[in-house]
Amino acid sequence: MDRALEISLLQELKGLKENGLFFLDDNVQSSPVERYLCADRFERERSRIFRRLPIIAAHAGELPESGSFLTRQFGGLPVLLTRDRDGAVNAFVNVCRHRGARLVGEDRGCKHSFSCPYHAWTWNSSGALRGVPHEKPGFPDLDREAFALRRLPAVERFGLVWVVADPDGTPDFDAFLDPIAGDLAWAGLDMLGIAASDTFTLAANWKLLVEGGLEAYHFKVTHKDTIGPHFPDNLSSYEMLGSHIRSVLPRTSIAYLNAGDAEGWSIRDHANVLYSVFPANQFLLMQDHVAWVRLHPHSSGHTEVQITTLAPAAEITESRSEHWQRNHKITSLTLAEDFAVNEAVQAGLESGANTVLTFGRYEGALHRFNEEVKKFLA
Ligand code: FES
Ligand SMILES: [Fe+2]
Structure with missing residues (x-):
């Protein structure tokens, strides 16, 4: 404005x-x-x-540092938000890729490693699979990339984290935000x-x-x-x-x-x-x-x-x-x-x-x- x-x-x-x-x-x-x-x-x-549609998932201040994470439901979908080692915000479906347990139970915290409470498959804050107990005999030739956490479209703008609660979503963040972009920048939420x-x-x-x-x-x-x-x-x-x-x-x-x-x-x-x-x-x-x-x-x-x-x-x-x-x-x-x-x-x-x-x-x-x-x- x-x-x-x-x-x-x-x-x-x-x-x-x-x-x-x-x-x-x-x-x-x-x-x-x-x-x-x-x-x-x-x-x-x-x-x-x-x-x-893009939903405001958090204020940037709720993910203040590298390793900050929080969990929430958006549209009924359990979501894990992380700030990775590069400082970028990521959004994932908060469900284990092995047999579907809830991956992260805490509301919020600070760490770069997320270990499933069921069999301890472990992902990093960028969603990459980093650990599978007894991997070689049990899961020979496991394609770790195929088992990365399911990523949700997310951007950080105007001091807010915007997420689409659909891993297959192809949102046009700009089209959605452009009409209010000048006002949100003026509001100085960041x-x-x-x-x-x-x-x-x-x-x-x-x-x-x-x-x-x-x-x-x-x-x-x-x-x-x-x-x-x-x-x-x-x-x-x-x-x-x-x-x-x-x-x-x-x-x-x-x-x-x-x-x-x-x-x-x-x-x-x-x-x-x-x-x-x-x-x-x-x-x-x-x-x-x-x-x-x-x-x-x-x-x-x-x-x-x-x-x-x-x-x-x-x-x-x-x-x-x-x-x-x-x-x-x-x-x-x-x-x-x-x-x-x-x-x-x-x-x-x-x-x-x-x-x-x-x-x-x-x-x-x-x-x-x-x-x-x-x-x-x-
Ligand atoms: S269900 Fe998560 S490691 Fe098995
Ligand atoms: Fe009122």
């Missing part, structure tokens, strides 16, 4: 506020309830979105580190959780006791960046900006900028830190959520620890308000009371997000 765009995004919202207007889509839309309940649809989302993180599971469809971040219509109601007072009522804007979305959520200080000083305006001083990276990651850029929400759908009605506070790496120090913990707690408390409502909505959908959700003209980004989902399912 360049300076001119920062200024024009603020000007647009300031103008709406001054004239008592809102950022509106053309039409009211509806979203069928089956989208959030149907197990078949969930399986299609998993295979055509979560197993086919200069940040992990200040705090929590993981838990919610009884809600993953799309409800994404949708909850895409409008400011609820701020003064759901968040009346937390962040609500810091935001004008029902004011935000959005723009599609390919399949991704940039939302701008102005703070009350926007009213006091002096138009004559526009050249000096900085968007993060007067608004939160939210990047919804398709399908299921949201980065909320605040003044001095970023709240990152990652969703890992488990079923149509259950989603694992990871909330991470990213802060300037140089400022993640003992003396600043309390500051980041406080910010992380504010984020967590605010999101807990959203998540309580999201779980209640899921239960409401399951009750059969409604056949559709209704998206008003303030909630256009929710419709556009669902259109992207539909596009990949088609």
Whole structure:
């Protein structure tokens, strides 16, 4: 994002506020309830979105040094991420190539050698098979290259590790990322580190959780006791960046900006900028830190959520620890308000009371997000 765009995004919202207007889509839309309940649809989302598109697998700071590794499930696929001796990030299916045991059981750690707990076949951090007990008599002429770990397409960009959870995938990372590349570079995520993180599971469809971040219509109601007072009522804007979305959520200080000083305006001083990276990651850029929400759908009605506070790496120090913990707690408390409502909505959908959700003209980004989902399912 360049300076001119920062200024024009603020000007647009300031103008709406001054004239008592809102950022509106053309039409009211509806979203069928089956989208959030149907197990078949969930399986299609998993295979055509979560197993086919680039997914943010980690922040680079979660693989900080040569030998760092972590394990996770993406789209139901067990994945091992490593940083090898050359410093490059690798992604593998975390399954032994001998008889299929789970290769690495730990969540994270630091080593270059991964030995299967069943018969101790051993691979290095580049995925090459390095050891087979009693190899010669038992596996004569073993082609070690054919038994390398199954590699997944992976790249490290903008301080993030992007993986496609399909060993046969041929993703076009550039096509997927180009529309948001300028913004992600501007966000400077590569200069940040992990200040705090929590993981838990919610009884809600993953799309409800994404949708909850895409409008400011609820701020003064759901968040009346937390962040609500810091935001004008029902004011935000959005723009599609390919399949991704940039939302701008102005703070009350926007009213006091002096138009004559526009050249000096900085968007993060007067608004939160939210990047919804398709399908299921949201980065909320605040003044001095970023709240990152990652969703890992488990079923149509259950989603694992990871909330991470990213802060300037140089400022993640003992003396600043309390500051980041406080910010992380504010984020967590605010999101807990959203998540309580999201779980209640899921239960409401399951009750059969409604056949559709209704998206008003303030909630256009929710419709556009669902259109992207539909596009990949088609
Ligand atoms: S299953 Fe892994 S070494 Fe046998
Ligand atoms: Fe909210």
